[in-house]
Amino acid sequence: AFIVGDNCIKCKYTDCVAVCPVDAFFEGPNFLVIDPVICIDCSLCEPECPANAIFQEDAVPEDQIEFIELNAELAQKWPVITELKPAPDDADEWNGVANKLKLLER
Ligand code: SF4
Numbered sequence: 001a002f003i004v005g006d007n008c009i010k011c012k013y014t015d016c017v018a019v020c021p022v023d024a025f026f027e028g029p030n031f032l033v034i035d036p037v038i039c040i041d042c043s044l045c046e047p048e049c050p051a052n053a054i055f056q057e058d059a060v061p062e063d064q065i066e067f068i069e070l071n072a073e074l075a076q077k078w079p080v081i082t083e084l085k086p087a088p089d090d091a092d093e094w095n096g097v098a099n100k101l102k103l104l105e106r
């Protein structure tokens with residue numbers, strides 16, 4: 001499966017959801033996750049993310065390994081999102097800021 005990593009937090013551009021053929025994205029207040037059970041590994045979402053926040057499970061950076069579990073966990077709690085919506089006004093300011101996990105709203 002593919003997973004969403006740290007740089008999506010407070011960016012949430014949602015370009016990824018528009019291309020997913022199986023509706024595998026789930027939406028929280030300031031972050032999206034992928035349900036690894038639903039994801040069919042098509043890889044379409046990865047290049048769509050302006051924040052480069054999507055990784056194949058086997059290629060997740062070392063310091064973001066905990067996001068694998070986090071995607072599986074939060075996909076069970078959050079509602080599905082299937083359509084593009086406007087990003088937060090300050091999304092571009094947060095794009096590239098490291099270690100945003102402490103800012104995650106659940
Ligand atoms: Fe959806 Fe494909 Fe991305 Fe998986 S890899 S979340 S199936 S677009």
Ligand code: F3S
Pocket residue numbers: 004007008009011012013014015016017032048049050051052053054
């Ligand atoms: Fe997040 Fe990138 Fe999608 S910032 S919402 S994973 S397009």
